[in-house]
Amino acid sequence: MFGKGLLKGLSITIKRLYGPNLTEYYPEVKPILPSRTRSSMVLEPEKCISCGLCVNACPNQVIILTSEKDDKNKKVLQTYHMNMGRCLLCGLCTEACPTKALKLCQVYENAVYHREELLWDMMARSKQANISSGKVE
Amino acid sequence: MMIEGTQEYSLNMGPQHPSTHGVFRMVVHLDGEVVTKVEPKIGYLHRGLEKMAESRTYTQFIPYTDRLDYLAGPHNSLGYVQAVEKLMDTEVPERAEYLRIIFAELGRIASHLVMIASGSLDISGWTPWSYCFRDRERILDLFEMTAGNRMTPNYFRIGGVSQDVPEEFMPALKSFLEDMPEMIEEYYGIFFGNEIAQSRMKSVGILPKELAENLLITGANLRASGVQYDVRKAEPYGIYDRFDFEIPVLYGCDTYDRHFIRLLEIQESKKIIEQAYKDIPAGPVMTKVPKVLKPPVGKVYHRVENPKGEMGWYIVSNGSTKPARVRIRTGAFVNVQMLPEIVKGWKIQDLVTIFASMDLVLGEVDK
């Protein structure tokens, strides 16, 4: 009796020793995340109607937006900031957005060196082509 | 016992220690290597979730529920959304109910896998640890492809689930279920069947049935002490009454049984998921609920069987958009009190094993 379980364990490890390797070579080979993954936010300012629903939906007051009324009495987005240091990436803001201007995207290398850099200017970021496309290059 | 002139040795384990599973701290009093007394110190991960709930709307609090027991996010959310639905008398579509069961049980499997993994790691079983995490990864991938996040899916909503599963979900779930018997055999072969592991865990840290009942221990720890009690059977919530599954119970009361019952529960969860996979109907996943939720004045208590123990949600509504009071009864918090009772007289390395067998998650203990 004593020893049977030990031999079984040894046979499992030796089998796995010659088995395939499941890990990824991360920085060289980047994983393709599913299209629903919530790892970053992206804004399309043209679609935004400055309704402020995202601001209300957010549990943490991450979003700060300002707008001005133009001559047709229509709101125009002026600034749109997200304080990512407080963001849970829960996606409630994107669910609230009526025009789907605010979207989730799969850019996941979001680390920065300074706390101030966590305050994202979403309008400036949307001008950077690779981020606004929402896809990992 | 103690020779005159010798002293007790007090050792501070944690909050940074390799095997306190987070930021748990215990002050251990030692006579040689024999534990005479343990004082658990909790609160290093206290985030004030109950207070946070009061300052957020009902929907806004859902992401936070995932962070209670962060190893099994869906089941905490399940308790919360069902409590609010009870308060508001909301009907949930059939498909959403089934999806909720699938997710909650997948979360239970993931949580139990982590428990087995860390239990083996605490007695230096590195290889079983990585096998368990390897398979848990597939569950997390399922969460990610559906809900968008791995450990904190934020998938359930009041009145349903956030979105339907993608089309690749069901085949992936099926292949995972098909591979499970092989995985369980592997865990048994390398960890549970290993005689060294058995000699290490068997008859260590006895939690007798009476003590477990008196300390209000719930969850798998109670069932390993010979009490067949599970909220899923005792007071079925959601659609648990439609599934055919057993409540495993073991009578060893020791560390080995507290580990082994998790393996049995994984098999029962697999049975539930298989039935849900077979019966799941097509249809909507979200019922019509108003954009701004204002439950009627009243209070509700709802309890669910979280992987760590019984979880209760007590919500008081004053008719506004935010709850007046939320009280969370978490299983792990109550289970902490068994630690000082059962480690007396064991050695310091048994303390580590016993602590692992309790399956604490500090997010749930400290809230």
Place this chain on the structure above:
Amino acid sequence: MDALNNLFVNIAAAIRGLFADSHSFGADLSINIIVFIMLFLIMVVAALFLSLVERKFAHWVSQRSGPNRLGPHGWFQFIADAVKMLGKEDITPANVDKFLFKMAPMMLVGVTLMVFGVIPFGEEMVAIDLDLGILYFFAVSSLTTLGILMAGWASNNKYSLLGGLRAVAQMISYEIPLIFSLLGVVMITQTFNLSAIIEAQKTIPFIFLQPLAFLIFLIAGIAETNRAPFDHVQGEQEIVAGPFTEYSGLRWGLFMLAEYGNVVATSAIAVTMFLGGWYGPEFLPGWLWFILKIWLVIFLMMWVRWTFVRMRIDHLMHFAWKILLPLALVNIFLTGLGIYVYDLFIVRIGG
């Protein structure tokens, strides 16, 4: 083949030939210095490489790739590790016993190096051909206990002290079955000299005559080198890193060096006593066979380490005193019986 076989012996002879009198004091001294440096390099390279192989093995077993950045598939990682270890800050905490704290790692490495002195890597390739080689091996390697206790005591840390005391309990207990398991071989060969023991295995390695002793030696050897499933001295899940908790930088590196050096030394003794040392099929030189056999034993030790979990400390003691020691005694008895019967047989046939 003969040239390859005697490569190092010939080099040594050539160096001696540079002196007027090849056995003068100067020749002996310079040969000894060269041998010492060689042994040190062997130990350092073997230990560093072993630390990499161990990580690779652990990762392969758990279906990961292991270190994979430096060199082809990460096989040069150990160089980076050594450089990193040299460059790290060496912290001596306040309130430690400074003398013992600094002595302990040096002593451990010194002791490990002394063990290497008697290992015969090939025919006539032994630094000091002692007649009491085995006895010397045990006498020196048991000093390791003292080094670990010194580290544990001097660190002024509760985890370290627990680790140091565990080391004393465990290593002294396991030394006894370790010694007793080798007595069978000594009874057959009638010598303590390691080279002579290998010579005696020219026809048949002693693992076939003493399988039980080999098993006992392997188990006790794993315990003696503090590897899982007997790694209570470090036991990172319980006492963080045991006696090494407070060490950093190069001093910590020296501990690791000593630990892996001990693994190599214990494997080398196992090869010498049971696996026929440098004898093997003719297509490879003897010293290469010796190294390959060492790796075989190390592979066994790693395989065990990454499969099993740590034993309970009271079971550990029971295992040494109640199972291994009686088994070793039974082995000695059986060996004596075998020699007696063999002698009778030989006398009958011969007479």
